[in-house]
Amino acid sequence: MGEDSESPKINHSFLRDYVTEADVISTVEFNQTGDLLATGDKGGRVVIFQRETESKGECEELGESGEYNVYSTFQSHEPDFDYLKSLEIEEKINKIRWLPHQNAAHFLLSTNDKTIKLWKVSERDKRPEGYNLKDEEGRIKDVSTVTSLRVPVLKPTDLMVEVRPRRIFANGHTYHVNSISVNSDGETYLSADDLRINMWHLDITDRSFNIVDIKPANMEDLTEVITAAEFHPHHCHLFVYSSSKGTLRLCDMRESALCDKHSKIFEEPEDPGNRSFFSEIISSVSDVKFSHSGRYLLTRDYLTVKVWDLNMEKGPVETYQVHEYLRSKLCSLYENDCIFDKFECVWNSNDSVIMTGAYNSFFRMFDRETGRGVTLEAWRESSKPRAVLRTRRVYSGGRRRRGDVGVDSLDFSKKILHMAWHPAENIIAIAATNNLYIFQDRVNAENQ
Amino acid sequence: MFSKGTKRKFSDGGEEISEEGLVGARVASSYSLQRQSLLDMSLIKLQLCHMLVEPNLCRSVLIANTVRQIQEEMTHDGSWHMVTEAFCNAGQSPSERLVATEVLCRSREQDAEPKVFSVISYEGCREEEVVADETLCSVSVRDTVSNVYLAGRMGQCWEKNELSGIERDEEVLEDSRLGSGEDEEINTEDEASTEGPKTIGQVFGTFEIKNGSPGPDSALEELFSDVDTSYYDLDTMLTGMQSAPKMGPYDLLDSLGPSHGSPSIVSTPNCRSDLNELDHIMEIIVGS
Numbered sequence: 202m203g204e205d206s207e208s209p210k211i212n213h214s215f216l217r218d219y220v221t222e223a224d225v226i227s228t229v230e231f232n233q234t235g236d237l238l239a240t241g242d243k244g245g246r247v248v249i250f251q252r253e254t255e256s257k258g259e260c261e262e263l264g265e266s267g268e269y270n271v272y273s274t275f276q277s278h279e280p281d282f283d284y285l286k287s288l289e290i291e292e293k294i295n296k297i298r299w300l301p302h303q304n305a306a307h308f309l310l311s312t313n314d315k316t317i318k319l320w321k322v323s324e325r326d327k328r329p330e331g332y333n334l335k336d337e338e339g340r341i342k343d344v345s346t347v348t349s350l351r352v353p354v355l356k357p358t359d360l361m362v363e364v365r366p367r368r369i370f371a372n373g374h375t376y377h378v379n380s381i382s383v384n385s386d387g388e389t390y391l392s393a394d395d396l397r398i399n400m401w402h403l404d405i406t407d408r409s410f411n412i413v414d415i416k417p418a419n420m421e422d423l424t425e426v427i428t429a430a431e432f433h434p435h436h437c438h439l440f441v442y443s444s445s446k447g448t449l450r451l452c453d454m455r456e457s458a459l460c461d462k463h464s465k466i467f468e469e470p471e472d473p474g475n476r477s478f479f480s481e482i483i484s485s486v487s488d489v490k491f492s493h494s495g496r497y498l499l500t501r502d503y504l505t506v507k508v509w510d511l512n513m514e515k516g517p518v519e520t521y522q523v524h525e526y527l528r529s530k531l532c533s534l535y536e537n538d539c540i541f542d543k544f545e546c547v548w549n550s551n552d553s554v555i556m557t558g559a560y561n562s563f564f565r566m567f568d569r570e571t572g573r574g575v576t577l578e579a580w581r582e583s584s585k586p587r588a589v590l591r592t593r594r595v596y597s598g599g600r601r602r603r604g605d606v607g608v609d610s611l612d613f614s615k616k617i618l619h620m621a622w623h624p625a626e627n628i629i630a631i632a633a634t635n636n637l638y639i640f641q642d643r644v645n646a647e648n649q
Numbered sequence: 650m651f652s653k654g655t656k657r658k659f660s661d662g663g664e665e666i667s668e669e670g671l672v673g674a675r676v677a678s679s680y681s682l683q684r685q686s687l688l689d690m691s692l693i694k695l696q697l698c699h700m701l702v703e704p705n706l707c708r709s710v711l712i713a714n715t716v717r718q719i720q721e722e723m724t725h726d727g728s729w730h731m732v733t734e735a736f737c738n739a740g741q742s743p744s745e746r747l748v749a750t751e752v753l754c755r756s757r758e759q760d761a762e763p764k765v766f767s768v769i770s771y772e773g774c775r776e777e778e779v780v781a782d783e784t785l786c787s788v789s790v791r792d793t794v795s796n797v798y799l800a801g802r803m804g805q806c807w808e809k810n811e812l813s814g815i816e817r818d819e820e821v822l823e824d825s826r827l828g829s830g831e832d833e834e835i836n837t838e839d840e841a842s843t844e845g846p847k848t849i850g851q852v853f854g855t856f857e858i859k860n861g862s863p864g865p866d867s868a869l870e871e872l873f874s875d876v877d878t879s880y881y882d883l884d885t886m887l888t889g890m891q892s893a894p895k896m897g898p899y900d901l902l903d904s905l906g907p908s909h910g911s912p913s914i915v916s917t918p919n920c921r922s923d924l925n926e927l928d929h930i931m932e933i934i935v936g937s
Contacts, residue, residue, distance in 0.1 A: 288703045314703075376706055395706040424714055426707045445707050478687055478718060482711045532683075536690060541708045 226632035228619055232299035232307065235623040237322075238269055238630055239309055240637055241294025245278035247311055249322065249362075269639055273322060273362040278313040290315050296381050298390070300403070308367070310390060314377040317392055319368035319403065327355040373399050373409045380430045386437040393430035393442060396423075400454075412460045413442060413452065428543070429489045436495065439464075447484030447502060449509065467498070467509050469516040479531040479540065487543035492552040493624075499555055501546040504528060506557050506567065521567045521574055524559050526597035526608045539613050547622045547629075558617025561606060562633050563593060579617060579631045579638045590640060684719055689926060691716045696933060 223244030230239050238250040251272035281290035292313055300308040306323035331353040336342050376394035383390045391400050391412070398413035413430075417423050426445045433439035438454045450463035471480060483503035490499045498509040500517075504525060507517035523544075527534060534540040539560075546557040558564045562580040567573070576593045596605035619632040627642030691712050 283703075286703070291702055377703070423710060426710050428707060445711055478684070478715055481714055481718070485707070485711060532687070535687075538694075538708075541705070541711070 221635070224635040226619060226635060226637060227293050228295060228297050229621040229630045229632050229637070230297045230299060230309075231621050231623050231630065232309075233301055233624060235625055235628065237272065237299070237307060238621070238639075239297045239299065239311075240630075240632065241277065241297050241311055242635075243291075243293040245276055245280070245292030245294060245313065247275055247277045247294060247297065247309075247320070249273045273364055275320070275364040277311045277318060277320065278316065281313075281315070283315075295378055298381050298383050300383055301387050303387075310381050310383065312378050312381050312392065315371070315374055317370040317373070317378065317381060317401070318366050319370070321363075321365050321367045323363050323365075325361045325363055326357060326359070328358045329353040330356045368403065368406050370401055370406050370409070373401070379428060382431040382440070384432045384437050385435055389437075391430060391432060391440060393427050395426040398427065398430050398440075398442060398460075410458070412440075412454060412458070414459065414461060428486050431489055431491055434491050434493060434495045441489055441491070441498060443486035443489040443500060445485040446481060447486055449486065449489060449498060449500060451511065465511070465514050467514050467517075469507070475528075477531065479535060482535070482540055483531065488545040490546060490548060492548050493550065494552055497552065499546050499548055501544050501557050503540060503542075503544075506546050506555055506565075508555065508569065519569060519572075521555070521565075521572075523557055523565050524595070526595055530608070534613075537613065539616075542616055543618060544616075545619055547620055549622050549627065550625050556620060556622060556629065558620055558631070560613050560616050561595075561611040562615040562617060563595075564617045564620065564631055577640075579633045579636075580615075581636070581638075684723070688716060688719045688723075691719070693929070693933075696930075 221244075223242060223246075225243045226240050227243055228239075228241040231237070232239070236252045238252075240248050240250075242248075249272045250269040252267040252269050254267060277294055278292040280292045282288070283290055290313065294311050295313060297309055297311045300310065300319075306321050309320050309322065311318055311320060330337075331351050333347060333350055333353075334342055334344075370392070373392060374394040374397065376396050378392050378394045380393040381390060382393075388404075389400055389402050391398055392409075393399075393413075396414065396416040397411055399409040400412050401409045413427070415425065415427060424446075425448075428443045428445055430440060430442035433441070439451060440454070440460075441449055441451050443449050447468065449467035451465040451467070452460035453464040454460060456462070456464065471484070486500045486502050488499075488501045491497070492499065496511060497518075498511065500507050500509065501523075504527060505523055506521045508519040509516075510518045531540060544558050546555060548555055553569055554566055555569065556564060556566045559576070562578050563576050564579060566575050566577065576595065577590050578593050591604075594602060594605045595608060595611070596602075597608050615633065617631055617633055621630045623629070629640050631638040631640065694712050695709060695716070
C-alpha cells in the first residue's frame with residue numbers, strides 16, 4: 202500500500218453542519234459484524250448508524266456497497282453534579298463498546314466519566330392489534346360494548362428502533378473513566394479510570410471487583426496514571442493497561458485477585474539523544490489495542506504508533522512516526538495543551554494495516570508489511586462523495602511538492618482523535634470534531 | 650603598540666576565548682531561561698484548572714512531573730542554590746510572610762529534606778501577617794532554609810480530589826479570586842499544610858531576590874535579563890490590583906507596579922520580569 206495505490210472512495214454518510222460543542226464526537230465504534238456504527242458525543246448523545254443491506258444484484262460490482270444511515274439516536278448520559286465535591290460531571294461519552302450479538306437485540310455499553318450504562322437496542326416492526334378491552338388508540342373500551350371475543354394478531358408496522366437502558370453501573374469510580382472493554386467470556390467487562398480498574402459482571406450493577414489499583418498511599422507520590430485498558434480478545438484472563446509513563450502492563454487475573462503486580466511489563470528504554478523536558482509527556486500512551494490475532498499490541502503516544510509483540514517486553518517490534526515534524530514544536534504544543542491530546546489507534550481486520558489520527562484533519566495509515574505510511578485528510582472541502590481520497594504530505598524540509606502543507610500552517614484545532622475500522626472490510630469511520638467521515642476502499646472491496 | 654582597528658594575536662586568542670565563553674554562557678543562560686519559562690508555564694497550568702469540572706488528572710500529573718524534573722535539574726546544576734542563598738540573605742522577618750492555605754505547599758518537617766516555599770494566597774493575606782512595608786511580598790519559610798524544594802505537595806491536590814477537598818477548595822479560592830464580592834466563600838478550613846500543585850514558590854523566590862536582598866546576585870540578573878515578559882499582561886494585572894481591597898500585599902504590589910515608579914523599586918528588566926510574574930499570579934488570585 203504505497204502512497205499512490207491506496208485509493209479509497211469516499212462515502213459521506215452523514216455530515217453535520219453545525220459546530221456546537223455538544224456535537225463534538227468523542228468516540229466511534231463498529232459492532233462485531235460492522236453493520237452498526239455507534240458514535241458518542243460531548244452532549245451525551247449516542248447516534249447509531251446502520252449499514253444498508255446491498256441489493257442482490259449489485260454485490261459483484263465494484264461500485265456499490267452499503268451506505269451507513271442513521272438508525273437511532275438517544276441521550277445516553279445527562280450532565281450530572283457531584284454534590285460532595287461541588288463539581289460537575291460531564292455527560293461526554295468517553296467510550297462505547299458493543300457486546301457480542303446474541304439475540305435479535307443489540308447491546309452496547311456507553312460511559313461518561315463516572316457511570317457506565319448498558320443499552321438495549323431493539324427493533325419493533327410489528328404490533329398487536331385487535332385487543333378486546335382496548336380500542337385502536339389504546340383507550341379502555343366500555344365493557345358493555347364488547348359483544349364478541351377475538352384473539353389479537355400481530356400486524357406489521359413501520360420499523361421502530363427502541364433503545365432502553367438495561368443496566369446502570371454507577372458509583373464504581375472516583376476518577377475519570379477512560380476505557381471500557383468487554384471480555385471474551387461475554388459476561389464481564391472492565392472499566393478503567395486514572396488510578397483503578399474494575400471488573401463488572403454485566404448482570405450485576407451494585408458490585409464490581411477492583412483488579413488494579415495504582416493509587417499510592419500518599420497522593421503526593423503520584424507520578425503515573427492509567428491511560429487505557431483492554432481485555433485480550435481471546436483469553437478472558439488477560440488484560441493490558443497503559444500508563445502515562447509509556448509502559449504497558451499485561452496482567453493475568455489467574456495469578457491473584459488484585460492484579461497490581463503485572464505479569465509482563467512492556468517498556469522501551471528512553472532514547473538519550475531525544476531527551477527533553479517533554480520526553481515523559483510525549484511517551485504517555487494515549488491508546489492501546491490488541492490485534493485481532495491477540496498476538497500484538499498497538500499503542501499510540503504523542504509522536505508515534507508502536508506495535509509490540511506480547512512475547513517481547515523489552516521494546517516494540519515496529520515503530521511508526523506519525524508526525525515527527527512536531528518534535529521541534531513541543532514547547533508550543535505544551536503551551537497550548539495540544540501535547541496532551543489523546544489520539545486513538547486502530548488495526549484493520551487482518552492486522553496488516555494500522556491507523557491513527559493527527560492534526561489538520563489528517564490521519565495516517567501504515568502498512569506493516571512494507572513499513573510505509575500514508576497521510577490522508579478528512580475534510581469535506583477537499584472531497585466529494587465517491588471521489589478518490591488523495592494523499593497529503595506535510596512539508597518539513599527537503600523538496601517541497603505542490604500540495605504539501607507546511608508545518609506552521611497546520612491547524613491544531615482540527616484533530617482526528619477518534620476512529621474505528623470495520624471488523625471485516627476496509628471501511629473506516631473517522632470523527633473530525635463534529636463530523637463523521639466514512640471511507641470505503643473500493644479497490645479491494647470485500648477481501649483485503 | 651596596538652592600533653584600535655587591528656586584532657592582535659594575543660587579544661585574538663583572548664577575544665575568542667572570551668567570546669566563546671560568552672557564547673557558552675549565553676547558550677547556558679538561554680537554556681536556563683527556557684527552562685525557567687517552562688517552569689513558570691507549568692506552574693501556571695497547574696494553577697489554572699477548570700473550576701467547574703474536575704481537572705484532568707493525567708494532565709496534572711504530567712505537568713507536575715515536568716515541574717519536578719525541572720526543579721531537580723535546577724537543584725543539580727546549582728541554580729536552585731543561588732535562588733535559595735539569595736533568599737536566605739533576604740533576611741525576612743517573621744512579619745514578612747504570605748501564608749499558605751490549601752493552595753500552597755507545606756514545608757516539610759524532615760530536616761534533611763529541603764523546605765518548601767509557600768505561595769501567595771488570598772486568604773492568607775487576609776488573616777495572617779502580610780508584608781507591610783515596601784519590601785516585596787516574600788515567600789514564607791517555616792524554618793531556616795537550606796534548600797528549596799518545590800512541589801513536594803503536588804499530590805495533595807489529587808488527594809483532595811478524593812476527599813472533596815482540593816477541587817472544592819480551589820473552586821472556592823478561585824471564586825474568591827474571581828469575584829471581589831464573593832468573599833463569603835473564603836474557605837476557613839485552611840488546610841495550610843496541604844495542596845500542592847499551585848506551588849510557585851520559585852517565582853517568588855526570584856522575586857524576593859531582586860527586590861529584597863541587599864545585593865542581587867549578578868549571575869541571576871544576567872540570567873533573567875532577557876526574560877520574555879510578553880507572556881504576562883501587566884495592564885490587566887494592574888487593573889486588577891487597583892480594584893482590590895486595601896490589603897498589605899496589594900498595596901505592596903501597587904507600589905511596585907511600574908506605573909507607580911516608586912523609587913524604592915529597582916526597575917531593572919530582570920526585576921520587571923519577576924514583577925510581571927508576581928503580578929500575574931496576583932491577578933489570578935485577586936481576579937482582574
